[in-house]
Amino acid sequence: MGDSVTGEGSNYRIVSPSLTVKAMRDSGYKNTAYALAELIDNSIDAEAGLVQVFACEKPFEGATQTRYRVETIAVLDDGKGMDKDLLRRALKYGDGLGDDRNRIGRFGMGLPNSSMSQCTRVDVWSWTNTAANALWTYLDLEEIAAGRDDVPEPELRRVPAYWDGLSEAPLGRSGTLVVWSNLDRVKWHGAGATLRNTAELIGRIYRHYLKDGAVTIKMAPVREGEVIDDEKKGWYYAEPNDPLYLMDKSGTPEPFNSTPMFEPFGVGNEGEPGVYPFPILTPDGTKHTVTVRASIARPEARRPNVPGHPWPDSANPNRDGGWQPWGKHAARNIGISLVRQGRELDLDSSWAIGYNPVERWWGLEVDFPPELDEVFGVTNNKQTATVFSSLSDFDWFTEKDSDETPKAFRDRLKEFGDPREPLLALAQFLVELLKKMRRKLDQQTFGSRGGRQRHDKDVTSKATDAVKRRHEDGHTGTTDRLAKDATEADKRQEQLAALTERHHVDEHTAQSLVDEALENDWRVRWISSPQDSSAFFNIDLLAGMLQVSFNTEHPLHSKLMAVLEDVPENANEAELRQRLARATETFKLLIFSWARMEDEIPSKKDRRVIADARSDWGRYARDFIEDGSEEE
Template identity: 50%
Template sequence: MKSKYSIVTSDLTVKALQDSGYKSTAHAIAELIDNGIEADADLVELFVVESLDRSSQRARHRVEKIAVLDNGTGMDPETLRQSLRFGAGTRQERKGIGRFGVGLPNSSISQCDRVDVWSWQAGPDNALHTYLDLAELRNGLEEVPEPKPDALPVDWQTLAEGLGTSGTLVQWTQLERVQWRGADATLANTERLIGRIYRRKITQGTRVRLVPARGWAELPGARDTKPNDPLHLTAPSSTPPPFDTKPMFRPFGAGNVGEVGEERFMVKGADGKKHAVHVRASVAVDAARRPDIEGEEWPADISSSLKPGDTPWGKHANRNLGISLIRADRELDLDTGWTNSYDPVERWWGVEIDFPPALDEVFGVTNNKQSATIFSALAHFRWREEAAGLSWEEFREELREEGDPRLPLIEIVYYIREKLLGRLRSHLEDQTRGTGTSRKRHEQVENQAEEAVKRRRAETKPSLTDSLAKTTTPEESKQTQLHSLVETHKYSKADAERIIEETFSRGKHTRLLTSRNADSPAFFNIEFIPGLLQVALNMDHPVYSDLIAVLDKDFEGASRDELIDRLVAAANAFKLLLLSWARFEDEQPEKPRTRAKQMRQDWGRIASEFLGADSEDDEDDE
């Protein structure tokens, strides 16, 4: 008998199919929903059926079957048989959400040992049925079984709500690799994902119904999936109240197509033609992050002292962190590589990139439609490091000459990284200036400074602000402060009035705040207001971003390594600050250098008092 020398054994083939790279059970289920939507279904139903038995009294009922039913066009015998072949789908023309025809068999085998498919075009009683079984594949099955007439089981017909004269049902059994144990957990975790993936389709009228069952009895909790929009511009949506019925974000940016928050780029595809890519951005409305917005106060059951990120809607936003890639009205991926994972403020912006299937090769779309590898790799693209001294235009031309596959996306990446994300983060910083954690830390510093000021007022002659206070009424001082905070530092009138009231009620003579002043080379500015010494940290100066902001940001959620990195970065920034002063003195002529040295020593003596040094001994350092 002649021996067989197969390059790949059946067991290895099955193992490869099982490890086909789906991120979760929910992602695999999404492939089945894709098929229904591609078949023009307006209703897709997801059933998660628990077994009647459980292993112990305390154990949950285990998921026994998962099925997706649609009322789409159904399949003829040939199409049905082809649908279970790997790489032999019918939608390879790249016009819809399908891609390489691997979705149904790959997603199914990644989760179960058996998949059954019924499809009909003349009523469910006239359905055709075929299947794949891993046990048969291991034993050498080489062809998809020929579809046979087989009515859709009555139990499925009973559970279905929108059974049509045409449609398809895909059933998974022998669920060896399903991620969650019970029906409720499976549906809850799947709902978040498919609400996000199909948010546009759902908004356009497609229903995705979720049905928990035990045995063949429907359990309470059947529902339609609500849109889950990472840009939080859709209403109604799955966002918790009060933002379930109104947008939690607003469009951000001027836009170049006549729509606020939308930029369009023309990108050449593998077909040689240019195709439009739309980049949309959004940012949280004030009321999402602040409980004190008049007429938009937080719900009564949510404490106004709660951090915005700890609110139900803040936690929801954190699960939608990243840049959303939309392909043919379906989300491909939510790419978190563009975010600062340790920064809780990152949840409050959204960016969506919308491109057509004709640009699949340019973006690097994978077979299972779960990522765009070329685009995602550019999340860590630092063009200045690669350019090695070249200008942006010169570097771009070099990439063009080398035929670099990243080139078509470089303009988009440059816009997102160099312009858009910086503007979004700056806006979010400004949105809560004078509130929250950073304000509390400023108050701690102000309190310590106040004690030093009291000591110096008793020991030295009156300062400028002390002298001004003697000739100015408290009301006049308040008006000066209000003008400074609103006109110079761009605080809202309500925030400015609150800050001023806090200063007066606590009898403070110092105030620390943040401001933007890109035109100033100083990293802080001083205002001598009657009775008040006001210091404004310049948020547009590198000292602020590299030193102060690094330490002022919330520590919550940051790992030990991230905290160490932040401390090291801040320490390095402080050392560079000292070296920059040393260079400043070094560049001065002799007399100004002597004055600078004296100023440094005088400042050092006062710093000792403000920092609470134990010793007041001063020694010449040179």
């Protein structure tokens, strides 16, 4: 066949070396940390108990001072190591260790694909009989661009003493070392800060392995041949980072580093609450089980006044949970976590609703077996599952024919071989589950909205004062008459029943709301809850309590209330102005809708009744808004 190195000049080569190099480099890794995860996959598959990641800095002269940037990245493990044939195959695209579905790195693309996405040269040492007898080989993009199309034959070469010296423990009888150099696509600058952030991501990807103690992953910034010293002696430990926040011990900020921040959501079964086994049929009719795990925040994660669960002294009780360290941590873990073979593929945020702060307070994990790789659309670089992600915005009514039943629609997709069909039922299940979770989360913070808490109390106090003034002026309402002969115990019981039974507020939150109202002698309460009504708000007339419930199912809630209240923490001035403009537009449309209602009333007498009601409402609005300050 001739020399393995073929020149670029061949006119009939299927893919030119230059295009091959480009394909290697543009492999779609989100960042360097995700590329590193491919190497850690290989280490775990090699049964490594310890994986060490080194980011080695080199000084360079900046404009005003000496600065440092990462020039080499290495991953060292104590796994089984590789023989000559296995090592050479590991650097071959599309071969690796073969199509073994029991491996998390089964695609045979990880080592060369991830490495060349970040650097132009990768060197690999692997040994099965001490590091002194290691085998070494490499890939170099310059050589590949020049026409090299085979992996250099491994040769016996001892692991350099430099890496042996950096290792936290002496190199064992077996292991592998991968070194990236010529890092032309790595965005890292300072190694220390970068590794801290990378440890959080790695902790999430491998959280199940870390929790079970199957592997320890440590990261060290290196400067001039020495691990940079700090309070942890330079090492950053990857701690379990659970987006479901159900693990007892994790890297979540205190007080939730040693106790779960979330709780299982839904019935599930007594042995495994919040766990849903979901059957999936592959196109060939084989049945597999996908495990869905669901969780939502405990009330104490969002509110500082839950009995028995005070926030730490370092927390700001005047800001809501989202502004606290644990809330900001949860904001980095928004989405549905896709887990394959115990390893997270992706945290798919496409299922979350924009910047709605409540999205951080739920967790969903979809754990599927490797046999469903094709059904989910798992990519070679294990960055995502394309078919599953495409269903986050699936619109049933847009895609089906007007007279088509759900079964007929699914049958048609199956007949056409639509790749989404096997996952449609799962997607619908997740959509409905998320609706229930969001509804429960909305109910958790009634009357206790953290950063808005002071504002909410001011509004409640002003409205209460207006109610009391009108009562003193001889205007008696139903709530006043009901309160006349009611004891405090009667009021408490009636309000608790209304909140928990009518509006499905959890008992802890309802108790807190009632205690606060009775303590402050408040006569009004504003809550939001889903209601089967065309009205955008409804009224509960209770003994001494005028309770207004805003209908979250009405478009006015998302177009007005959510726009004004659910403001992202990082919203800039332009975004705030845009929100005010949208709220103003919605308010004007609300008034126009009333005007059109009057316009369409055919009876002059009925129009006069509605006009009188409008005038009466205007007088009441004046009394409440002016809060008595205009009185003589």
